[in-house]
Amino acid sequence: MNDPDDLFTTAARAMTRFRASVEARPVAPPVDFDALRDGFGTALPINSSPPEVVLNDLLKAADPGITATVGPRYFGFVVGGALESATVADMLALGWDQPAFNATLAPASIAVEQVAGEWAKELLGIPATASVGFVTGAQEANTVGLAAARHHVLAARGWDVEQGGLQDAPRVQAVVGDERHGTVDRSLRLLGLGTASAVPVRTDGNGAIDVEHLEEVLTEADGPTIVCLQSGNVNTGACDDLERSCALAHAAGAWVHVDGAFGLWAAASPAFRHLTRGIEHADSWGCDAHKWLNVPYDSGLVFVSRPDVHAAAASYVAAYLVGSGQGTLGGSDFVIGSSRRARGFAVWAAIRELGSSGVAALVEHTCALARRFADQLGEAGAEIGNEVVLNQVLVGFGDDATTDAVIDRVQRDGTCWMGGTTWRGRRYMRISVSNHTTTEADVDRSVEAVLRCWRP
Numbered sequence: 001m002n003d004p005d006d007l008f009t010t011a012a013r014a015m016t017r018f019r020a021s022v023e024a025r026p027v028a029p030p031v032d033f034d035a036l037r038d039g040f041g042t043a044l045p046i047n048s049s050p051p052e053v054v055l056n057d058l059l060k061a062a063d064p065g066i067t068a069t070v071g072p073r074y075f076g077f078v079v080g081g082a083l084e085s086a087t088v089a090d091m092l093a094l095g096w097d098q099p100a101f102n103a104t105l106a107p108a109s110i111a112v113e114q115v116a117g118e119w120a121k122e123l124l125g126i127p128a129t130a131s132v133g134f135v136t137g138a139q140e141a142n143t144v145g146l147a148a149a150r151h152h153v154l155a156a157r158g159w160d161v162e163q164g165g166l167q168d169a170p171r172v173q174a175v176v177g178d179e180r181h182g183t184v185d186r187s188l189r190l191l192g193l194g195t196a197s198a199v200p201v202r203t204d205g206n207g208a209i210d211v212e213h214l215e216e217v218l219t220e221a222d223g224p225t226i227v228c229l230q231s232g233n234v235n236t237g238a239c240d241d242l243e244r245s246c247a248l249a250h251a252a253g254a255w256v257h258v259d260g261a262f263g264l265w266a267a268a269s270p271a272f273r274h275l276t277r278g279i280e281h282a283d284s285w286g287c288d289a290h291k292w293l294n295v296p297y298d299s300g301l302v303f304v305s306r307p308d309v310h311a312a313a314a315s316y317v318a319a320y321l322v323g324s325g326q327g328t329l330g331g332s333d334f335v336i337g338s339s340r341r342a343r344g345f346a347v348w349a350a351i352r353e354l355g356s357s358g359v360a361a362l363v364e365h366t367c368a369l370a371r372r373f374a375d376q377l378g379e380a381g382a383e384i385g386n387e388v389v390l391n392q393v394l395v396g397f398g399d400d401a402t403t404d405a406v407i408d409r410v411q412r413d414g415t416c417w418m419g420g421t422t423w424r425g426r427r428y429m430r431i432s433v434s435n436h437t438t439t440e441a442d443v444d445r446s447v448e449a450v451l452r453c454w455r456p
């Protein structure tokens with residue numbers, strides 16, 4: 001007879017063993033993908049298996065394909081290393097198996113979202129009156145924020161988009177930076193506005209919006225308008241001037257959404273807060289918790305200055321959903337999902353563990369390490385392709401082919417992992433320092449590996 005205590009303890013031990021091993025194991029070992037997939041089995045199992053057998057098989061099959069993203073030398077994409085408190089909070093959330101629809105169904109899940117949401121707003125400098133949705137990540141946050149924007153700008157023209165859709169609606173324009181993240185375009189598609197609704201605004205050398213050009217674009221804009229700004233360009237870390245841009249947008253009657261997947265967290269640090277100056281003037285904001293706040297995947301936050309607009313765009317009610325449409329808004333009213341994972345526990349745990357000083361220290365520490373990468377690689381003769389304003393660094397090693405070859409060798413070397421990108425027509429190695437466990441020694445060791453791969 002299976003003992004659940006043994007099973008869960010074995011799983012937890014396997015997880016802690018993995019975490020202890022990330023320091024030593026290659027960050028992203030080469031994977032034979034077909035063999036990896038076959039390791040999970042080929043034919044549909046006919047007979048049942050005891051859970052401990054399933055656990056063993058899973059551990060064995062998955063191990064060769066687990067990347068050490070949680071480790072201190074993973075610098076690809078924008079990946080944080082899940083904090084221990086946030087990880088155990090998520091483990092409990094899974095164990096409690098709460099469908100976090102509303103407070104009738106899952107009271108603790110909704111209560112913790114309220115507290116964690118208040119804390120997040122205070123950390124980020126978002127007005128306390130804003131509503132908060134706990135979403136899968138910045139993609140869902142952008143979609144919900146832009147849905148609120150769509151509701152508002154059309155309602156201001158007398159159009160109820162939730163009822164009438166977009167078929168005969170006034171045409172909505174989405175004024176966006178030409179270096180916006182690809183998720184913004186996907187949100188525009190999903191919301192039926194289409195990518196053709198995007199009116200691009202020029203950006204400066206580091207990818208922040210050119211405010212003079214924004215002003216010109218807004219002068220010409222007529223009809224319902226949404227301005228989508230960015231805090232933290234995924235390549236360079238550049239942050240749009242929120243203060244001036246919000247003032248211009250509001251003077252033109254537009255709604256402002258800020259995509260701050262990782263960069264919004266700069267607001268939590270007194271040293272970097274100036275990059276998000278004016279944040280409180282926007283109308284909706286999206287960010288991730290699974291990136292810079294180091295919460296496990298998946299976890300993001302959407303904030304809307306007008307809870308009524310947020311709920312009008314996102315919520316729904318049904319007779320059988322006891323408690324829906326009554327009392328305080330929250331939970332599923334502010335997201336796309338209905339029966340959803342209880343994400344609030346992990347966000348609460350991360351902020352509770354770090355405190356506001358710890359979140360500031362995390363931002364400052366990782367930005368200092370990004371600077372250290374740029375200084376050391378720059379001194380060694382590599383080209384630093386961006387102005388390092390946050391935790392992102394672009395590094396070139398001569399021509400594009402050489403840069404790609406260095407990236408390839410670094411990825412196979414296993415000391416650290418960096419991806420590649422194209423920025424302003426050139427290939428670069430892209431370094432993102434987002435993990436609270438990364439140390440100066442990790443950066444030094446990674447720089448050595450990169451230089452070894454560049455000039456063997």
Ligand SMILES: Cc1ncc(COP(=O)(O)O)c(C=O)c1O
Nearest residue numbers: 137138139181183234259261288
């Ligand atoms: C600026 C920006 N917006 C949106 C996203 C999408 O975030 P996610 O994949 O967590 O939904 C990212 C991801 O890196 C990003 O950097």
